[in-house]
Amino acid sequence: MGDLSHWTPRPEPGGAVLTGARVRLEPMDWSVHGAGVFAAVGGEANAEIWEWMPVGPWAMPDALRDFLVTQHEKLRWRTLVIRNVRSEEILGMATYMNIREAHGSAEIGCVAFGPKLKRSSEATEALAMLAAHVFDLGYRRYEWKCNSLNFASKRAAERFGFTHEGQFRNDMVTKGKSRDTEWYAITDTEWPSVKAALGQWLAPSNFAADGAQIRTLESFRQAT
16 A cells, blocks of 8 residues: 555645646636636526536526635635636636545546537546646545436546446435435546546547547557
8 A cells, every 4th residue: 555654745736727738727716717607607508517416506607606605715625717728718617625635635526517618628638637736746536426317427437537436325415306426536556547548538649630539538548
């Protein structure tokens, strides 16, 4: 398991701007990002984004703003907005939560991808950058949790390279229903191979002129 006698707490993630080839991740500042975030993930048109989450949807911008402010203050959420590098349009957001600096563990959650971000190479790059950030800070564990009925989220976790660790039965009561929660994680020893596969998949050479992938992410991961 390794000698951790000299272990020290890790820095808190989520405070830096992260720039990739396709997207830029910026720490949430509602005065700067609020209108764009709400346009991407709020309102009746985007209600389905929140179907399987314990929170939302958000009919009005102020409601989403107040919720995020409360979570940031009480639970130390650290939300980053996701911008398209070329257009500067805000496409969605994701949050570091359950941050345990003393143990080197953090969860990625409240992942709200607007219609233009879903099932795109930009989405995969954003998730890769979020993971790389915590492991670059020396974290040992990176978590993903989702409703057991949210098959899209489970597929996304498995495609990305998270390992399924089990199911917490009767974990929550959300929106009038019982929720079983699936737990996934990547550890620091697993990250190098996951990172290598992501880098190969995101390479420009893996995409045709029309933007379609040439090889799947799973195929690169199986080869590492």
